[in-house]
Amino acid sequence: MTPAPAAPPAPPAVSVVGIGADGWAGLPDAARTELTAAQVLIGAPRQLGLLPPECTGQRVPWPSPLRPAVPGLLAEHAGRRIAVLASGDPMFYGIGRALTEILGTDGLRIVPHPSSVSYACARVGWAVEDTEVVTLVGRPAARLAAALHDGRRLLVLSADATTPAVVATHLREHGFGPSLMRVLEQLGGENEAYAEGTADTWAHPPGDPLNVIAVECRRAPDALRLGAVPGLPDEAYEHDGQLTKRHVRAATLGVLAPAPGELLWDVGGGSGSVAIEWMRTHPSCRAISVERDPVRAQRIERNAAHLGVPALRVIGGKAPESLAELPTPDAVFIGGGLTVPGLLDACWDALPAGGRLVANTVTLESEALLAERYRRHGGDLVRLAVAHAVPVGGFTGWRQAMPVTQWSVRKPSTDPTAERSAEAPAEPSGDNG
Template sequence: MTPEHPRPPAVTVAGIGADGWAGLTGPARAALADAQVLIGAERQLALLPPRCTGTRVPWPSPLRPAVPGLLAAHAGRRIAVLASGDPMFYGIGRALTEVLGADRLHVLPHPSSVSYACARIGWPLEDTEVVTLVGRPAARLAAALHEGRRVLVLSADATTPAAVAALLRDHGFGPSRLRVLEQLGGEDEACAEGTADTWDHPAGDPLNIVAVECRRAPGALRLGAVPGLPDEAYAHDGQLTKRHIRAVTLGVLAPAPGELLWDIGGGSGSIAIEWMRVHPSCRAVTVERDPVRAARIAENADRLGVPGLRVVTGRAPDCLDQLPAPDAVFIGGGLTAPGLLDTCLAALPPGGRLVANTVTLESEALLAAQHKAHGGELTRLAVAHAVPVGTFTGWRQAMPVTQWSVRKATQLPGDDR
């Protein structure tokens, strides 16, 4: 077709709120009335009047894998999809864009529940953090808990507010104020209020959002937003990259949004966990050969708000072939395993970073040889802590750490990933 007569979009996506048909704009009403196929949640389809005569198709469960087949089954017909609020904000718009491409969609957004919530309670949207628990574990909320922060939690169902209150209590944020806003924008809009410590409201409407004003309890462990969390934040058996070395190591690894880390010899998982806490889109895989430690890493990840950390129980480099290519690699254990360093270097793309730490002479010699062969930076890190010496105070030196860091400039001989 000519540019003057472009092909119409394959799918119209219309956001709808609790106010239903009455809250829709004219273009959204027209698109829904004209559609031959209407796809949405059953509760959304029930909001449409009889004038919308298209075939009504409820989303199956699980939803995401069904999207391509459902669209293919109705190809060639005028399709309209209903979405909650803004389809491009934690909505079905993302999945449809991935399947069809943005040029095959016509998106008609409605105010999101986040916009409604901020309007009701007077929070500037730009100063409010949003965490979704729809199809995701409640542990994700832990990474957003900081004194004075305002957080909006997108609820999975009516049980989410109680789960949020329990998590806040468990993480030392029991004094936090909670407001549960239900059916925002609809005739049955309601709000329940209390603190996490005293929350005893029964489960209400499944269509709700939880507003949290974070308040830390006196004496609760303070966790900052940058690498170098207190060692007490981790359960461990001594295999832990200590706080000051950890902060330096993460600084050299330089995580950026969306990047993937391989953490080899995970120990307690501290490097991978703090990599992921830098930004919600940061990803990590930690490899640990000891199954007890691997289980402990998963527990630490949940506790510290990054339940998406992938834990692989196995020996490196044997188990690395099946992993997605990393943007950065940290090696905290097993350096002397044959082929480990070569495998990790080969897996990195140009510009990828590798950082390796050791406290043994044998591994230090290996890092010195790698530094000579590939360049980079070889650093000795030493930390001392003040301790009582009788009635006086002296320094107790921790074992010094040798660190080799390198940025891969080009493909190395033998790279095949």
């Protein structure tokens, strides 16, 4: 006997519907069906106000702050059919991400709308795939600095009507005053409006809070050039001499090998340069800088904000004690304090299998310690030497910087303490010299 076909699964109890400035008129039939069938309608007051009377569900505005309130609101209306309103595409910096984390993909139906990015690129004639997006919604404007490169096109998602003026100031302060700015308001709606000018001359008053800023980056001729790879100029940093210098920094980041989403411990942060450039390699890279000197810790925070990675977490305290409660790192850089008892062991023990450790030193005492660890664990032990050309009378000569000894190693899946013979290898004979 042929079994009866299985009944189709019940639709998810929660739907997420994207809506634009054009409101109900701009929604497709699928979105309208979800909204008219909902028993509970959750959204910002502005979004709820766009719905017509035929959407009869109970209208519930989001409280502030929004994110912590999501689980409670869903629990309060459990068993009822819920529709959540989102601006544009719910999965692009929208509420869709939070709901997916709570309910899973099977617990949601998402009906997207064109995002503000799609609208903005259509208005200014930019290819979406060639345009970088920086959101300042609930995030500091300092994030913008990491995206500033001559000739790049940026779309900045505004927090409110004051954001364009903030962006103009930020561009001027970072040497990008000549950049062209176009503020696009109420995209897709009947009240679309535009304002245009350079950051240097920006004098437009605040307009509509629902706006996106298109920026064509133009660096001033005398502005310091900051590239997209590690090894920024030393003058990009505020420091008191405790700075991993440019060429050594580039070599250090090369062996640390940051990848998207990874976490670095920067132990003995100094000026924070290694952690900052780790984070600049990808927006999802994270870092924690540990610095016991409070003056230097504050300096690290200023450097991080100035160079576009204000999310760098700075821990003021002594290592290894301050490392105990930190999340597991993917890589550890030790730029100072190698001879502190227990520090190197604490960093090594914190690494998971496959994690990387890099330590730099200029002292003989620390160099001896790294040589011993190299004998035990392997890896690479190198000496980095840099010389700079300087005037010598009417001629030019080389001035040698202090050489840096660097140990880099990847932690194996098993870490027996006696991977190598406890006995030192025999010195090579003179015939091999």
